[in-house]
Amino acid sequence: MNEKSKGEPDPEVGAVSTWAGRAIESISSSFYGSSTAIELALCTLLCRGHLLIEDVPGVGKTILARALSQFVGGAFRQIQCTPDLLPADILGVSIFHQASGSFRFREGPIMTNTLLVDEINRATPRTQSALLEAMAEGQVSVESTTMKLPDPFFLIATQSPLESEGTFPLPEVQKDRFFLSLALGYPTREDELRIMADPPRDGSRAAEAPLGQIASLQQAVTSVYVAEELKDYIVELVTRTRNEPRLAIGVSPRGSLALFKGCQALAAVRGRDYVVPEDIKDIAAPVLSNRILFKPETAARGTTPANYILELLSSVPVPGYER
Amino acid sequence: MATERRAPDGTAGNALLAVIVPELFLLSGLLIPARMVVPMHAAVTAVLPVLLLAVGSVGYAVDRFLTRERIPGFIAKLREGILVLAGSILLVWGLLRLSASDGRMTFLDAASTFDFWTVLILVSSQWLFTSAVYRSFRIRSAFLAAITRQGEEHLAEAYRDFADEAGDAAAALRRLRRMVAFFAVWNILLALIVEWILRVRLGWGEELFLALTLLLYLIVLKLLRDRAFEQSLLADGILLHDAERLIADAGAIILMAVSLVASILFALLPPALPESLIGALLAWIGGLFRGSPHAMAAPPPPPQLQPNFAPPEALRRLGTAMPSHPSQFLADLLRVLGWCLLGALIAAVIWLLVAPLFRARPPKGRLLSRLAQSLSRAVRGGLAGLAAWIRGIVSAMHSVGDVRWGEGRMRAIVERASSERSGRTGHQGLGAGSTHRFLRAFLKVIRWGERRGVAWSPSDGPLEYVRMVGSRTPESLPLLVDVALLYERQLYSPRPLPPEAVSEYYQKIRGVLRNERKIER
Numbered sequence: 061m062n063e064k065s066k067g068e069p070d071p072e073v074g075a076v077s078t079w080a081g082r083a084i085e086s087i088s089s090s091f092y093g094s095s096t097a098i099e100l101a102l103c104t105l106l107c108r109g110h111l112l113i114e115d116v117p118g119v120g121k122t123i124l125a126r127a128l129s130q131f132v133g134g135a136f137r138q139i140q141c142t143p144d145l146l147p148a149d150i151l152g153v154s155i156f157h158q159a160s161g162s163f164r165f166r167e168g169p170i171m172t173n174t175l176l177v178d179e180i181n182r183a184t185p186r187t188q189s190a191l192l193e194a195m196a197e198g199q200v201s202v203e204s205t206t207m208k209l210p211d212p213f214f215l216i217a218t219q220s221p222l223e224s225e226g227t228f229p230l231p232e233v234q235k236d237r238f239f240l241s242l243a244l245g246y247p248t249r250e251d252e253l254r255i256m257a258d259p260p261r262d263g264s265r266a267a268e269a270p271l272g273q274i275a276s277l278q279q280a281v282t283s284v285y286v287a288e289e290l291k292d293y294i295v296e297l298v299t300r301t302r303n304e305p306r307l308a309i310g311v312s313p314r315g316s317l318a319l320f321k322g323c324q325a326l327a328a329v330r331g332r333d334y335v336v337p338e339d340i341k342d343i344a345a346p347v348l349s350n351r352i353l354f355k356p357e358t359a360a361r362g363t364t365p366a367n368y369i370l371e372l373l374s375s376v377p378v379p380g381y382e383r
Numbered sequence: 384m385a386t387e388r389r390a391p392d393g394t395a396g397n398a399l400l401a402v403i404v405p406e407l408f409l410l411s412g413l414l415i416p417a418r419m420v421v422p423m424h425a426a427v428t429a430v431l432p433v434l435l436l437a438v439g440s441v442g443y444a445v446d447r448f449l450t451r452e453r454i455p456g457f458i459a460k461l462r463e464g465i466l467v468l469a470g471s472i473l474l475v476w477g478l479l480r481l482s483a484s485d486g487r488m489t490f491l492d493a494a495s496t497f498d499f500w501t502v503l504i505l506v507s508s509q510w511l512f513t514s515a516v517y518r519s520f521r522i523r524s525a526f527l528a529a530i531t532r533q534g535e536e537h538l539a540e541a542y543r544d545f546a547d548e549a550g551d552a553a554a555a556l557r558r559l560r561r562m563v564a565f566f567a568v569w570n571i572l573l574a575l576i577v578e579w580i581l582r583v584r585l586g587w588g589e590e591l592f593l594a595l596t597l598l599l600y601l602i603v604l605k606l607l608r609d610r611a612f613e614q615s616l617l618a619d620g621i622l623l624h625d626a627e628r629l630i631a632d633a634g635a636i637i638l639m640a641v642s643l644v645a646s647i648l649f650a651l652l653p654p655a656l657p658e659s660l661i662g663a664l665l666a667w668i669g670g671l672f673r674g675s676p677h678a679m680a681a682p683p684p685p686p687q688l689q690p691n692f693a694p695p696e697a698l699r700r701l702g703t704a705m706p707s708h709p710s711q712f713l714a715d716l717l718r719v720l721g722w723c724l725l726g727a728l729i730a731a732v733i734w735l736l737v738a739p740l741f742r743a744r745p746p747k748g749r750l751l752s753r754l755a756q757s758l759s760r761a762v763r764g765g766l767a768g769l770a771a772w773i774r775g776i777v778s779a780m781h782s783v784g785d786v787r788w789g790e791g792r793m794r795a796i797v798e799r800a801s802s803e804r805s806g807r808t809g810h811q812g813l814g815a816g817s818t819h820r821f822l823r824a825f826l827k828v829i830r831w832g833e834r835r836g837v838a839w840s841p842s843d844g845p846l847e848y849v850r851m852v853g854s855r856t857p858e859s860l861p862l863l864v865d866v867a868l869l870y871e872r873q874l875y876s877p878r879p880l881p882p883e884a885v886s887e888y889y890q891k892i893r894g895v896l897r898n899e900r901k902i903e904r
Contacts, residue, residue: 285877334876337844377841380874 070333072280076106077331079277087127092251093120093244100242100346101128101216103325105274106281109239109318110195110215112180112230112350119244121218125176128216134173134271135210141183143226147190151200165202170194173210173271180217181227188234191215195237212274232309232353239318240343241350243366284324285334289379294319294340296376301352304372306363309353319347337378345369436474441728444735464737471733478725821885824892825870828863831895845870859895866891 084098091098101124104111113121129136139150152168169175170191180188194200198209217238219230235241247255294316302310311319323339330339349365454463829839832852839848849867853860869888873880880888 285875287875290875332876334872336846336871336875338846341844341847374840374842378844380845380871 070280070283072276073284073328073333074331076277076280076328079273080329083128083131086131087124090127091120091124092254093124093247096342097124097242097244098128099326099329100240100343102329103322103343104239105132105212105214106278106325106328107239107318107321108212108278109321110237111217112235112238112241113216113218113244114221114241115244116222117220119246121244122176122178124244125216125218129174129176129214132174132212132214132271132274134212135171136174136176137169137172138176138178139169141177141179141181141187143182143184143228145183145187147187150187150190151194151202154203165205167207170200171207171209173212174214174216177215177217179219181219181229183228185228185231188228188230192234192237195234212271212278235350236312236314238350240322240346242346281321281325281328283333284327286320286324287334287379290323290335290337290340291320293337293376293379294323297340297344297348297372300372300376301348304368306355306358306368307352308355309351311348311351315348315351318351319344322347337380341373344373436470436477440470440474440732444732467733467737471729474729821870821873821888824889825866828866828892828895845874862891862895866895 080099080102083102084095087098088095101111105128111125113124115121126136139145148168150168150170152166152171154163154165156162157164177183177191194209194213195215198211198213199206200209201207219227246252298311298316298319301307304310319340322343323335326339326343327333327335345366348369352365352368354363354365354368454460825845829848832848833839835852835855837848837852837855843851846864846867849863850860853863866888869880869884869891872884873888
């Protein structure tokens with residue numbers, strides 16, 4: 061996947077590629093899955109987005125999240141969601157301090173650089189929505205006080221799409237807040253054998269990349285060049301979802317912006333300072349599939365959002381050949 | 384997954400018809416009836432303007448019919464109506480004059496008696512001729528669409544999806560033109576030799592001049608049509624399939640061969656033979672090509688046969704008394720039949736030319752609003768038609784100075800695209816010709832992949848496609864990936880490829896294609 065183009069890219073973009081190469085190498089030592097999943101997770105971080113990992117239990121969602129946070133460094137917190145989890149358990153709460161006779165705010169686990177929200181769909185909608193402001197604005201408001209979250213703030217949520225008892229599906233508005241939704245899938249035969257031979261462990265390794273570097277990498281990604289034809293291609297993809305009769309909701313402008321930023325990040329991770337159609341196609345399904353909603357009759361037929369996006373990609377001509 | 388996609392089929396086998404049918408239509412539908420009615424001794428200079436007018440009118444009418452053209456606007460309708468009326472009157476008048484001239488009228492005779500009409504015939508015929516030429520490529524695509532029962536848009540899409548590139552189509556048409564020129568030279572030389580033998584040595588009539596002139600006219604018409612077709616292909620980016628291109632070439636060869644045989648027959652057919660069944664049959668066959676067994680000056684015609692005559696006289700003779708000579712009867716019959724055919728053809732042409740004036744969608748709504756809509760549409764259409772007419776004249780005036788108008792236009796399109804890209808990216812890219820070559824080279828790789836059984840779709844990215852091909856031919860994968868990366872860098876990067884990378888690109892493509900030959904061996 062990581063095929064560098066011929067010719068030297070922009071030095072800043074080259075730094076992104078080097079960083080991503082090290083990240084993939086490091087994360088692969090504890091997460092035995094596809095490197096594409098790691099690439100996409102890195103893209104999310106580089107675009108200042110948040111990641112939703114959606115898959116069946118036991119495929120390494122938590123391991124990937126932990127490995128990623130360990131590589132990035134900074135403070136790491138984890139929340140295990142349950143139905144009785146309250147917003148205050150996440151954001152923080154004011155506690156009366158007897159000695160001083162006043163209330164003091166005790167910050168919640170959200171005040172961190174990397175937050176792993178495990179099994180997010182087990183939390184009640186009230187608790188889920190407590191994360192909205194943090195994800196969108198990078199701040200939290202508690203008792204009329206607004207507090208900035210640390211920079212970078214990277215939220216990784218996991219959920220299992222199969223379980224329905226005792227779960228609360230994420231509302232569409234909150235799904236849209238996630239930059240992309242990732243499905244890991246089952247490991248390959250070789251990876252499975254590797255897992256049995258050397259089970260992944262949650263090591264407490266030191267951070268492998270300086271935290272302060274992340275901001276400059278995030279800035280570098282925005283300088284990746286996207287040709288006008290490819291911008292048109294992105295708009296065409298998004299517009300078609302809005303005119304699709306099978307869909308109740310098409311992709312929002314936030315979605316098209318996410319796709320634009322995502323393909324820039326993927327190009328940089330792959331060592332290019334310009335985007336090619338394959339970058340868009342590779343990241344389209346993870347970015348767009350959590351931003352569309354089927355009509356009930358279509359959903360009843362078993363069509364999945366990811367399949368629909370793949371169908372969409374195969375129906376829109378890639379620009380470039382006709383010139 | 385990609386192998387499930389299939390090439391559109393059903394188009395290639397019919398391209399032969401698409402090339403031949405318009406030509407045969409022109410030859411059999413117009414020239415043969417015209418040859419039957421026009422006296423053999425009429426001077427070439429008198430016949431040519433009338434034939435030009437007839438050929439131009441037919442081409443123009445067929446074009447309009449096939450493309451379902453509708454004349455918008457009052458002014459445009461009026462202009463077209465006047466032209467059609469004037470052209471039709473001139474055509475009928477010219478033919479009647481020729482027929483009544485009994486072979487003695489020349490261009491100078493016509494010019495000296497009524498100068499204005501002669502000039503008008505020439506001007507109108509040139510106008511119709513030019514219109515027919517520059518629109519004739521649409522006839523071909525419309526024929527192709529009609530024969531394959533596919534819409535023109537679908538065909539264009541099919542070509543674009545699964546076809547050769549425009550450059551190869553242009554090359555094929557250039558080959559076609561070379562063939563046409565070759566056969567044209569052959570025909571002309573042959574006609575000149577035969578003319579010298581028959582006319583100078585044996586003292587035969589001047590019909591070979593007419594044949595030669597018509598042949599030259601058809602060659603010029605064909606060359607111009609091919610030129611217009613080629614330019615339209617390039618301008619629209621419509622691509623031509625390999626097989627179809629070959630069939631088109633074969634069609635051109637067959638046409639040229641038929642034309643050659645017809646020329647030889649035309650030149651070598653004997654004059655009217657003495658009374659006999661075989662003689663009558665030969666005279667009838669000869670009449671098809673020559674109009675009358677009396678065409679030749681030597682040997683002299685039988686004394687009982689009448690010379691060239693007007694159709695009413697032939698009709699009267701057929702209706703009143705049985706002629707003493709079977710050839711006379713056949714000649715009269717042919718003459719009347721030719722006039723009937725030509726009359727029907729002229730009527731059809733006039734109808735086809737007039738039809739677009741009334742081909743309008745019925746307006747909806749109440750009477751008053753319908754009237755208002757009609758008026759508004761007529762005014763808007765009139766203004767638009769007038770503006771388009773003026774623009775056409777101005778554009779024609781500009782293009783007059785440029786003999787190589789087509790190439791100039793194409794170069795301008797490519798240069799504009801290139802400069803837009805350079806302006807956007809802030810860098811100078813490859814030159815227009817080089818860019819074209821660069822893209823064509825990658826399309827060769829795509830065709831190579833298709834030959835390996837991996838169908839290409841417009842929704843495939845370059846790298847994505849070569850990876851699919853690489854899964855079939857792992858030994859070529861590294862080269863293919865390198866080629867695709869260089870191609871994408873040229874297309875989507877803000878910096879153009881340096882010359883050494885361009886050379887590397889071509890070298891790797893040659894490497895891929897050499898692999899194919901190794902595999903085949």
